[in-house]
Amino acid sequence: MNNNLLDIQNLRTSFHIKGKAYAAVDGVSFTIQENEIVAIVGESGCGKSALALSIMGLHPTKTTTLEGQVAFKGENLLTIPQARFDQIRGKEIGMIFQDPMTALNPLHPVGRQIEESMGQHLALAKEERRNRTLELLKQVGIQNEQRVYKQYPHELSGGMRQRVVIAIALACDPVLLVADEPTTALDVTIQAQISDLLKELQNRTKLSILLITHDLGVVSELADRVIVMYAGEIVEMAEVATLFHYPLHPYTRSLLKSLPGQQSTKTALHVIEGIVPSIQKLDRSGCRFAPRIRWIPEQAHENDPQLHEVAPGHFVRCTCYESFHFPDDHIGDDNNAITGN
Amino acid sequence: MPLLEIKNLHVHYPIRGGFFRRIVDTVQAVDGISFTLKRGETYGLVGESGCGKSSAGRAIIGLNRVTSGKVLFEGIDIAQLRGQARSNHRKEIQMIFQDPYSSLNAQKTVHSIIAEPLRNFERLSSKEELRRVQTLLDRVGLSPESIHKFPHQFSGGQRQRIGIARALALNPKLIIADEPVSALDVSVQAQVLNFMQDIQKEFNLTYLFISHDLGVIRHFCDRIGIMYKGRFVEEGTVEEIYNNPQHMYTKRLLAAIPEMDPVKRAEKAKQRRWIQAQYEETFDRFLDPDGKALELKKITDTHSAAVQ
């Protein structure tokens, strides 16, 4: 046994559509260490949310097949009995959901929804649960916690609801937090507050976070390590500073280049050609990003692209990164996508 | 003459309460804002949810009732117009919405979605109409065969293009874009923003761009107005606002923009904490006794802020 908190090996999540199975997560392997924040970045349809739900066992079992291994503290979550899984979910692994408007039960007061997992996992008296809930509400930055405790979700703003969702995830002091787009639905100032809160939690406790997001800003603020996903696969994985300063895979570089607002320049933004293929139409042979960088010669790609460790801890899929350049670049320009602020 | 001049615009919503549901109070969603849009420029309306930026945009186009104030479009107060005169001017202002998934009628083909404004305002033979729709599709870069498809057959970016084609159908002079790229992925967002810039040059369009995304605003706008509780706290060119913010609220908003260099993030977090502390300590000084922003004061010709 090693000291990985979470060890995912060759995870494949397939959805059954009209009698056929299509993999949304297509052979993903990575680990999360204790007290580490790992971010998974990609655009809609890359499989990042499907990955998060696979870890939490939240896909409908009838229409989904899970293969591979999701080992949490040495136990494979894909094969343990449901009753054992329910002891881990909510207690050791907490999850923050994307849409605070729908993630809470409209018929229960907020306090009760936070206390529910404590009732499930901790032997606490009613009074202790209540005190702990009030404490949690304060911790996530809610000032009038006594009042919010009794309120219903529809009486709270989106930012407040997201804090409640976070409080639910933290209710039993989990060691791993799976956060699916925790800040996407929020205003910038609230986004910053939530980011700071998560960072502070990581510093204060031994918490590890798997951060699922499409927002590179949040990644840059929070992550220790970054995994970039495209079409169900990991295309690049590196330490956060390495990824932002020396991105290698064409997809990572394109994404970083298409971000607006580094400077106020009304020049055109970089646009990635084509669209993300749907899981039904995806061509699963060869480099999956190749159709979107057609100006790169075919022989630059591998036939069966593998993840290569190009520097310690820095992995890139396919060899095409070696000869990649943007159409308007000259071949041989350096790979530095961020030119300073 | 400026294209659009907003003078002391108020939009209030009544709150009903008590046993007889009488109006007991009003929400001052927009509480006296004034600004002008020059022909061909892009003006950004920024603020957090609930600051009144969308209410203002909707009032200008006539989707919200103007409580008081003037909306001068080419010198004519369109808030006061009724009937035919009103719809003639309504043609000149079009809107693009945030959610390309729900702002298009799922039951209608692209053809009838884009033709709808034409049918409302112009009498065209079906041949002419078809030709106009085809031209519009071509302008927004959609293939001619998409004319018979339905919205769900398109990607998010393509759907937003359909929304733009609909807005362009009547050759408007002003487009109000309410969070047009917030629901889109980064790479799709880039496509739509580029495209909006292209058509702006091509048709000499003026944009009122409503957004909470400070990165997009910085990239896209010439001038910005920052709103807080229905009032402006600061107005200026992009450079003035981003490089020399005067109002505490603006400073805090800018400090919240994520740092794109991970190496500098600890420094940024420290700066953010410092600004937050300052904000808590001094923000009262930027407000009148009712908790509203002060009057705007001129700092330069183009820059003004609600400071003492």
Next chain:
Amino acid sequence: MLTFIVRRTLIMIPQLVLLSLIIFMLAKAMPGDAVTGAAMSSPDMTEAQIEKIREKHGLNDPWFVQYGHWMKRALKGDLGMSYVHKQPVKKLLAGRIENTVLLAFFTLLVTYAIAIPLGLIAGRWNDTWVDKLIVGYNYVSFATPFFVFALLMLFVFSFVLGWFPTGGSVDIRMEEGSWSYVVDKAKHLVLPVLSGALLLTYGTIQYLRNDIIDTKVKDFVRTARAKGVPEGKVYSRHILRNSLLPIAAFLGYEITGLISGSIFIEMIFSYPGLGQLFIQSINGRDFTVVTALVMLSGTAVVVGTMLSDIILSIVDPRIRID
């Protein structure tokens, strides 16, 4: 919450006034009046005498004065005399109301006792063989004409097997208040209640099943699962309550429907309730009784909708106004 209930109750007043006005007008519009009936039974009365009686009873007053008198009496509980039964309408209704309410209450109880578990099972394990069986039952019960089913029940359980009485609400030989009286009353209820309930389950099962299938994939249910709540509790705490909302909303209407519309049940099982009385009164041209019954069922509709609104506002915090 209290304000909501009070306001909702006060809204009923204009509704009821309007209802009574309409019914009064319709009653007036019917050919003949109380005196016409009296005149027919004593053919030797002269026109002048009849006119005198009309004047005496205020039948020549303008309609709104008459309406005022009528309302005043109705509020005091005086609904007039039944022409056929020769007794006050109020007295006539009293026993019938009790019977109908009993029938409605137990029918509803049995309906929900069958429909809620079945709907829950079908929704939770949808597309399994159990679900298909329940949906099958649902289609059959929906397609079965009530009178065919009720007659079949009557034939099998009363005539052939002789387990239950064929009609009435209680054996007249029973002493009121005794234990055997209660048992006998219950025995008379079994067949009408069962036949009504078995066919009424259709809507509730279908609603509940579909709502559970929708609700079990909602985000807040996923949140509950992520908390480690076992599946059984996910259903009891989160899914069921949300899915019962539309059914709770219909409860008031269901009660109303049963009280004013159990005509078929009562006719087939010769059960002395309001429905049976209604048909008899129409056949006997007993207009005072018909008017009172229409007014009664109209009031039941108004009260039922109010009940629905109040029930819904209790179970769903989102629509608690104020």
